[in-house]
Amino acid sequence: MKIDEILQKMNQDELGSLIILKPENIAYVTGFKPSSISVLILKEDPLLLSSKLDLEEARQKSQIPVGEFKSLDELKKTLKKTIPGNGTNPGKIGVEHSMTVGTYHKLCEDFQIKITDIIESLRVVKSPKEIRKIKGAIRIAEDSFKDLDFSVSEDNLAAQLEYNMRSAGSPRPSFETIVASGPRSSLPHATTTSRRLESPIMIDWGALYQDYASDMTRTIIEKEEEEKIFSIILEAQQKAIDAIKPGVNASHIDKVARNVIEEYGYGDNFIHSTGHGVGLEVHEKPSLSYRSDEKLEKGMVVTVEPGIYIEGKFGMRIEDMVLVTNHRKVLTSKARKIFA
Amino acid sequence: MKIDEILQKMNQDELGSLIILKPENIAYVTGFKPSSISVLILKEDPLLLSSKLDLEEARQKSQIPVGEFKSLDELKKTLKKTIPGNGTNPGKIGVEHSMTVGTYHKLCEDFQIKITDIIESLRVVKSPKEIRKIKGAIRIAEDSFKDLDFSVSEDNLAAQLEYNMRSAGSPRPSFETIVASGPRSSLPHATTTSRRLESPIMIDWGALYQDYASDMTRTIIEKEEEEKIFSIILEAQQKAIDAIKPGVNASHIDKVARNVIEEYGYGDNFIHSTGHGVGLEVHEKPSLSYRSDEKLEKGMVVTVEPGIYIEGKFGMRIEDMVLVTNHRKVLTSKARKIFA
Known part of the structure; x- marks a missing residue:
């Protein structure tokens, strides 16, 4: 076929x-x-x-x-x-x-x-069989996030998470796990270090299941100034997710998220696009970017991942995976505020 | 400079x-x-x-x-x-x-x-600073191989090894860890499964240290027919290592290892080349293959990894890393027989 x-x-x-x-x-x-x-x-x-x-x-x-x-x-x-x-x-x-x-x-x-x-x-539009595999990769990633010990270093938290995913059959993380803590969280793609975890802790990770990937980000916070920023990205993400449906321009989803962050005055701190497709590769089409000329179609699976990064202070991002359907479906257990 | x-x-x-x-x-x-x-x-x-x-x-x-x-x-x-x-x-x-x-x-x-x-x-010839980084990647990989629990699945053994490397600062394995056990060991690049470990257990793994890679393989055996095969690859590896010096054709090293294995009648079961360079990439020049037209030079770092794979029965490989100098230097703790 x-x-x-x-x-x-x-x-x-x-x-x-x-x-x-x-x-x-x-x-x-x-x-x-x-x-x-x-x-x-x-x-x-x-x-x-x-x-x-x-x-x-x-x-x-x-x-x-x-x-x-x-x-x-x-x-x-x-x-x-x-x-x-x-x-x-x-x-x-x-x-x-x-x-x-x-x-x-x-x-x-x-x-x-x-x-x-x-x-x-x-590959852009996923079959039901492919969506089941993506869900398998999400299940491994989410199960692996339970019962972690946060009284450790960035390196060791990543090690725990990856140990759990590997034991559950993911042959490797779907990309290099990011655990960025304290001031290092302003680096959206930080490599982990031996520094002890401190707030905020941004964790971006994913598993593989039968060659298909998952990709999600959680940020754990404990300070009031962090909560303010967290609320902004949560609102940006929710509005972007609500805008997802077949026929909409991918660039529109980016615009919706970016508008919220700009309204709060952090436009310059949202330094990447709002999301991307996920499937056999962890980054694939469509791109939810202002430059994208793609249209969303039923059966696409995309991330929605607004972030705010303040150099020298801290940064944060949340990321969920969404299936494009007439009533868009969040495949991950939607991000919410997590306090350390 | x-x-x-x-x-x-x-x-x-x-x-x-x-x-x-x-x-x-x-x-x-x-x-x-x-x-x-x-x-x-x-x-x-x-x-x-x-x-x-x-x-x-x-x-x-x-x-x-x-x-x-x-x-x-x-x-x-x-x-x-x-x-x-x-x-x-x-x-x-x-x-x-x-x-x-x-x-x-x-x-x-x-x-x-x-x-x-x-x-x-x-990049082919490594500076002393680069060799120090490669040695760092070897140290992480070897330290991570200690105190493993072998009463588990292929998946879980890989998880333990990778947990140790990750905790020691390797941001990811230098390639997808291979743990191939029992009949699956005849697949030189097997992905791990949930099957319980049984002899022989072939483990091919590596770490990263400051962007530089290590790559080594150990096979753990417990049966007499396995020991026979193990002795052959050990002999092939030793002779190949002994032949390494500046000015020698890379293809000659492959020939030396292959000759030993052919003499014992397993030529058709040695289905890959004898080795490759290691540095910022885990596979880089030179190739120790019969097709190679490269010459060994002082400062190259190469793997020497003969293997015998018998489809439907089992396979095994040992792999060490060698620095090309006038008196070639094995950088890893040279493979020897390990009994389960």
Whole structure:
């Protein structure tokens, strides 16, 4: 079914074949996420070429026939045999935007190429099965947040959280866990340090479940001046969530959140976009940014994560995951004030 | 100093500027590893453009002046102003092999481009300071391997190991920890499962310390037929390590290890190369593979990791890290037989 939809899109773009290297895109089409170099060749009779390292597992899991990937040079020879080059026929090959120029020049110079994100565009809207996997990743992340010991360092709090997620089957955090405490919380992407936790404590973390990601942020506060800022981001987040529905511009959601924060005079302290899609990658389309030209569609899963960062003082952010439907559905247990 | 060496290499290649996007390459030159998009423009007066998310931290850590990265379009305008395009001057821009074709087409179409890995080629030989950081990453990984409880699942053993590394300051494992037990050990890159540990237990893990990686593998065995195989890979590893010295072909080291395993009749079961460089990335040059055309040089740090994998039965691998010097030095506590 999925492969039919892809072939149809390829047909529209007049592509004889599509070469897929990005592991998440291979996972989307085949059900197998490679750990090492793999090349998925999509055409009438699709083929996944996997490195020897992955071959046994690929054969067990892939819904598409599997062969061995040997080298780029060998692949190029195969492509030349099966795909007509410029000299003989204007058959076009599609490649992903994420292909590196190194590989591009090695592999594609002799062919007519179109850079296309057919697979990524299909990934934006999630199927019920995908949504179940995302919920699985949320469940692992939320269960892992229970019973943590906060009388420790940033490093150790992250260690506890990740231990819980790992024990529950998440092969790694969906991104590098952020635990930023006290003045370090003004760094939205702070790496953890050995400093002892102090208010506010911003924790941004996520799990993986069957290759799908979750992503959420909680900030724990104990001071009055922090509570004031917290109320602002809570209001911004609620209004942004309420604005989510199919057909709305993604940039509008950013505007709604940003307007609230600007009204309170903290516009310059909200230094990132309001959210992003989550799926096989923790950051994917759509972008809830003022620059986005995307429209929300039923079945998208997005984060809503306003934040305020005051350099030299502190910062905070809250982040929940929302399923776009006619009555938008918050998939995470909605952020609320948490006092230490 | 580092920047002078880079400018000299750029001069040899007649490059007016070099655009660096890969976080590890940016870390190598500036001392700051970005968490979000950053662009390092290397020229007489180099400049690091960082996303707002990283700006505060970049300014604290970068040894090169920092500005704000706004968008690719804006960057392109800046480049057009400061770097003469094809129309006016044959000034060439260097870009990395790892740049994506998407970015390449957006950013570079109007310039004369050379794809070059100047930074990566400098990274191959490690300075004493870099070797100290690699040793730090080894220390964290080895200390974390002590006092583990093996009466648990693959998932939980990985969780314990990663908890220890995280608590010791490694922001993440240097790659996804492999714990493959019983018949699953025949998968060289197995993801962990909830199955209870049984012999053999293959554990491949590494830590990060100040952005530098470690990478090692231990296999714990308890059966006689496993011991036979273990002795073979131990012999192969020792002979390969003994062959390491400056000036030797990297492919020769692979050959030495492979010959031992072939002599015992397991050549087809050694399904990967013998090793790889380790530094800011856990897999980097040189490759100790039969295909490699690289020569070992003093100051390289490589893994030596022969393995035998018998599909449907079991597999095992041992892996140590070696510094190339006139008297090669094993940096890890050399693998030996470990019985459960």
